[in-house]
Amino acid sequence: xxxxxxxxxxxxxxxxxxxxxxxxxxxxxxxxxxxxxxxxxxxxxxxxxxxxxxxxxxxxxxxxxxxxxxxxxxxxxxxxxxxxxxxxxxxxxxxxxxxxxxxxxxxxxxxxxxxxxxxxxxxxxxxxxxxxxxxxxxxxxxxxxxxxxxxxxxxxxxxxxxxxxxxxxxxxxxxxxxxxxxxxxxxxxxxxxxxxxxxxxxxxxxxxxxxxxxxxxxxxxxxxxxxxxxxxxxxxxxxxxxxxxxxxxxxxxxxxxxxxxxxxxxxxxxxxxxxxxxxxxxxxxxxxxxxxxxxxxxxxxxxxxxxxxxxxxxxxxxxxxxxxxxxxxxxxxxxxxxxxxxxxxxxxxxxxxxxxxxxxxxxxxxxxxxxxxxxxxxxxxxxxxxxxxxxxxxxxxxxxxxxxxxxxxxxxxxxxxxxxxxxxxxxxxxxxxxxxxxxxxxxxxxxxxxxxxxxxxxxxxxxxxxxxxxxxxxxxxxxx
Numbered sequence: 001x002x003x004x005x006x007x008x009x010x011x012x013x014x015x016x017x018x019x020x021x022x023x024x025x026x027x028x029x030x031x032x033x034x035x036x037x038x039x040x041x042x043x044x045x046x047x048x049x050x051x052x053x054x055x056x057x058x059x060x061x062x063x064x065x066x067x068x069x070x071x072x073x074x075x076x077x078x079x080x081x082x083x084x085x086x087x088x089x090x091x092x093x094x095x096x097x098x099x100x101x102x103x104x105x106x107x108x109x110x111x112x113x114x115x116x117x118x119x120x121x122x123x124x125x126x127x128x129x130x131x132x133x134x135x136x137x138x139x140x141x142x143x144x145x146x147x148x149x150x151x152x153x154x155x156x157x158x159x160x161x162x163x164x165x166x167x168x169x170x171x172x173x174x175x176x177x178x179x180x181x182x183x184x185x186x187x188x189x190x191x192x193x194x195x196x197x198x199x200x201x202x203x204x205x206x207x208x209x210x211x212x213x214x215x216x217x218x219x220x221x222x223x224x225x226x227x228x229x230x231x232x233x234x235x236x237x238x239x240x241x242x243x244x245x246x247x248x249x250x251x252x253x254x255x256x257x258x259x260x261x262x263x264x265x266x267x268x269x270x271x272x273x274x275x276x277x278x279x280x281x282x283x284x285x286x287x288x289x290x291x292x293x294x295x296x297x298x299x300x301x302x303x304x305x306x307x308x309x310x311x312x313x314x315x316x317x318x319x320x321x322x323x324x325x326x327x328x329x330x331x332x333x334x335x336x337x338x339x340x341x342x343x344x345x346x347x348x349x350x351x352x353x354x355x356x357x358x359x360x361x362x363x364x365x366x367x368x369x370x371x372x373x374x375x376x377x378x379x380x381x382x383x384x385x386x387x388x389x390x391x392x393x394x395x396x397x398x399x400x401x402x403x404x405x406x407x408x409x410x411x412x413x414x415x416x417x418x419x420x421x422x423x424x425x426x427x428x429x430x431x432x433x434x435x436x437x438x439x440x441x442x443x444x445x446x447x448x449x450x451x452x453x454x455x456x457x458x459x460x461x462x463x464x465x466x467x468x469x470x471x472x473x474x475x476x477x478x479x480x
Contacts, residue, residue: 005071012082064109171353177226186212199354201368248320254311258300285313304331395459398428401452
């Protein structure tokens with residue numbers, strides 16, 4: 001069994017670079033963008049033992065020399081990088097420098113091994129945090145690859161690297177976030193946390209502010225007030241690019257190019273993500289949604305359900321740490337919906353955080369670790385079972401072959417029963433403090449009274465009951 005190696009990258013400011021933070025450089029491991037790094041920061045990456053290549057990229061043309069290395073079990077390898085440009089002020093000198101750097105990468109970014117970062121096993125950077133997948137490698141003979149990539153025939157590769165400088169244990173931290181459009185409030189003072197690897201359901205009626213919240217956290221619109229951390233990165237305009245590198249958003253309408261094939265669509269979007277030689281990644285994404293056999297079909301000829309699956313495959317291309325899914329099973333038949341559900345469960349097991357917006361409450365109850373119910377303001381957050389216990393008293397349902405002669409007298413003699421009523425089906429609903437204690441007493445009393453018991457069991461409230469209970473008290477439900 002192999003043990004992951006660690007690649008530690010430190011960025012120095014450079015002699016002529018006076019910017020405190022500096023432009024974020026992309027870190028390319030085996031040709032894949034696995035994170036970014038700014039001045040005076042250190043980034044830890046977990047990877048499988050084997051042969052790897054490393055490169056830093058400032059822009060499309062300004063790259064460091066490529067460094068190839070062998071990683072062994074439990075080994076820590078260190079590299080240090082810094083800008084080498086003299087930052088020429090005159091435009092002509094800058095242009096000449098840029099043209100030369102396209103040929104000689106070493107003129108722009110220096111990248112060299114650093115033994116000081118490699119030899120200290122007790123090193124712990126207070127400014128970095130690394131998150132690695134908790135799965136074991138199924139095929140020990142497969143070609144080595146970075147641990148931030150998972151080559152699997154069922155699921156597309158996923159990312160497990162947190163932001164440099166992040167010390168948060170949550171994938172999302174939202175505090176008092178609000179968004180107003182003029183005098184209209186889309187959502188107000190929303191606060192919640194989402195853990196890494198969690199499926200988090202976001203529920204609410206139309207016009208409750210769900211989509212606006214997703215667009216805000218996805219850096220598509222700026223919040224009016226409040227704060228948030230997305231994948232450990234502060235939500236702000238200057239961090240927009242870095243945040244978008246770590247997330248993926250799938251809207252209800254996938255927005256595909258209908259005159260391109262499925263594979264051509266994914267290849268195009270892979271290029272927008274800056275992923276070169278992404279054929280393997282595209283195949284993995286299509287396999288994850290069972291569309292490998294439709295790769296050459298034009299998207300315009302696909303049903304709505306199949307386009308949804310192509311949209312899901314597209315969100316998998318960039319190895320997102322957080323996936324925002326807006327109604328991912330809309331328009332899908334039950335079999336296709338089940339495949340999407342299994343995909344979401346598989347992604348959660350591999351450490352991907354899923355932020356799921358859905359109107360299907362049964363879907364949320366099946367998939368979500370926790371749910372948030374929102375109607376402009378956040379009404380509640382918790383596990384479905386916890387919300388049921390908070391909102392509803394515990395009760396037992398009793399069905400008998402014939403109507404009881406005097407249920408009031410019978411139930412009043414049982415101390416474990418707090419209250420009772422008859423529902424529309426004729427069953428007796430008994431409010432109790434502890435069903436395990438009350439059920440035997442009730443059964444003995446019924447048998448002693450000559451009743452024939454058909455059923456006795458605890459009443460189960462669904463997530464739909466919780467949802468309706470919470471929003472029923474709203475004075476006005478906004479509608480879009």
